[in-house]
Amino acid sequence: MPKWMPRMTDARLIPRDRSAHPVPRDPDYKTSVARSPNLPLLSMPSTLTEETGPVFGHGLIGALDNNLILNFSQGAAPAIGERILLHGRVMDENARPVPNTLVEIWQANAGGRYRHVKDTYFAPLDPNFGGCGRTLTDENGQYQFLTIRPGAYPWPNRGNDWRPMHVHYSIFGQGFGQRLITQCYFEGDPLIDRCPIVATIKDRSQIDRLVAPLDMARAKPMDFLAYKFDIVLRGRRQTMFENRPEGM
Amino acid sequence: MVQKLDTLTETPSQTAGPYVHIGCIPSFAGVEGVYPEDLGLRAVEQGAKGETITITGSVHDGTGWTLRDAMLESWQADAVGLYPGQDGADPKVNGFCRFAADKDSGEFTLQTIKPGAVPGPDGTWQAPHIALWIVARGINTGLQTRIYFEDEDNSADPLLARIEQRPRVETLIAKKTGDGQYRFDIRLQGDGETVFLDI
Numbered sequence: 001m002p003k004w005m006p007r008m009t010d011a012r013l014i015p016r017d018r019s020a021h022p023v024p025r026d027p028d029y030k031t032s033v034a035r036s037p038n039l040p041l042l043s044m045p046s047t048l049t050e051e052t053g054p055v056f057g058h059g060l061i062g063a064l065d066n067n068l069i070l071n072f073s074q075g076a077a078p079a080i081g082e083r084i085l086l087h088g089r090v091m092d093e094n095a096r097p098v099p100n101t102l103v104e105i106w107q108a109n110a111g112g113r114y115r116h117v118k119d120t121y122f123a124p125l126d127p128n129f130g131g132c133g134r135t136l137t138d139e140n141g142q143y144q145f146l147t148i149r150p151g152a153y154p155w156p157n158r159g160n161d162w163r164p165m166h167v168h169y170s171i172f173g174q175g176f177g178q179r180l181i182t183q184c185y186f187e188g189d190p191l192i193d194r195c196p197i198v199a200t201i202k203d204r205s206q207i208d209r210l211v212a213p214l215d216m217a218r219a220k221p222m223d224f225l226a227y228k229f230d231i232v233l234r235g236r237r238q239t240m241f242e243n244r245p246e247g248m
Numbered sequence: 249m250v251q252k253l254d255t256l257t258e259t260p261s262q263t264a265g266p267y268v269h270i271g272c273i274p275s276f277a278g279v280e281g282v283y284p285e286d287l288g289l290r291a292v293e294q295g296a297k298g299e300t301i302t303i304t305g306s307v308h309d310g311t312g313w314t315l316r317d318a319m320l321e322s323w324q325a326d327a328v329g330l331y332p333g334q335d336g337a338d339p340k341v342n343g344f345c346r347f348a349a350d351k352d353s354g355e356f357t358l359q360t361i362k363p364g365a366v367p368g369p370d371g372t373w374q375a376p377h378i379a380l381w382i383v384a385r386g387i388n389t390g391l392q393t394r395i396y397f398e399d400e401d402n403s404a405d406p407l408l409a410r411i412e413q414r415p416r417v418e419t420l421i422a423k424k425t426g427d428g429q430y431r432f433d434i435r436l437q438g439d440g441e442t443v444f445l446d447i
């Protein structure tokens with residue numbers, strides 16, 4: 001049995017506004033120079049291929065999947081670090097919630113080290129931290145993770161580049177054309193304005209969209225702080241004056 | 249001044265980075281035990297109808313170097329052209345698959361069934377194809393493209409018809425290398441640059 005259940009869509013996706021996104025090629029983010037297409041993208045209205053997509057059921061999600069403090073040890077021992085609740089809402093461009101959609105996150109540990117065969121930074125691994133989590137949004141598009149605040153870390157780019165504290169996000173939406181991967185940064189981190197990956201986004205107001213504010217209303221006294229990170233996916237064009245057979 | 253729209257702007261993309269596997273294919277990163285198994289391991293289950301096929305390939309940068317850290321996702325219809333969720337779709341076809349470039353060779357492999365043609369805009373039919381989404385360090389917004397097949401009739405496909413420079417159509421067509429075997433190489437930049445989509 002597949003672990004995801006089907007869902008149909010019935011309207012074209014709103015074309016992506018590329019000015020809201022990073023430039024593909026930015027010499028200050030060196031790896032992008034040889035990995036970005038030279039030629040223009042081929043633009044076309046979405047088809048059934050992009051308007052449909054995998055849908056994942058609640059059976060997929062384990063009880064600890066959205067608790068990165070405990071999910072690597074399966075509850076045996078907590079990860080080291082500043083305990084935080086990372087929560088928010090997934091909406092579309094029409095300001096409608098995106099319910100029951102899969103949100104996956106991954107991050108470095110409190111010392112800025114990833115549990116990945118390719119990460120050789122000498123900050124130590126935390127034996128109780130894996131660094132991944134996942135959850136489904138509820139009927140209002142809300143999600144939450146309990147995790148630790150990731151550390152900043154150096155990376156080979158220019159002479160002395162450091163990534164700001166960040167959590168990677170992967171969001172599905174309801175059609176394959178809505179697929180998005182992004183990163184969540186934290187209010188007040190002075191490294192945000194020095195990061196060449198952040199700076200691939202040329203619209204300052206769009207950078208601000210990636211910075212999660214401290215949210216004391218959701219913090220739990222004597223337990224964890226909270227940060228809010230809302231996400232907007234591509235929407236579907238409204239079709240009041242355009243009838244077409246479902247799925248066409 | 250004008251009235252304010254009540255629409256929102258899409259959240260900007262950021263690169264998936266070199267450690268994307270931790271979140272998306274944890275076992276590849278060496279993270280075991282958080283989930284029972286990685287998501288999207290199989291495009292199809294045993295017993296899916298249609299021709300079983302294997303597509304291998306790799307992702308090359310503008311210098312010709314093969315990426316070792318790319319992650320790919322695919323989405324496709326079943327053998328008669330129905331997507332999971334449509335009435336009558338083959339329940340053994342998941343449609344979605346995730347796979348990584350090998351960390352030593354850069355080769356990727358997708359095992360699936362060949363999809364059927366699916367409806368396109370304005371009464372057209374799209375030739376059998378598999379949608380691909382490619383993310384990696386250095387790719388700031390995930391790249392969309394498609395795999396078509398050289399042994400299918402692609403002549404009336406509405407997407408391929410939009411490609412002005414006709415030789416570039418070939419960049420979206422998997423080459424048959426044997427019975428049920430196809431090769432599909434992706435070139436991010438430069439000679440033979442793959443057609444990427446804004447769709």
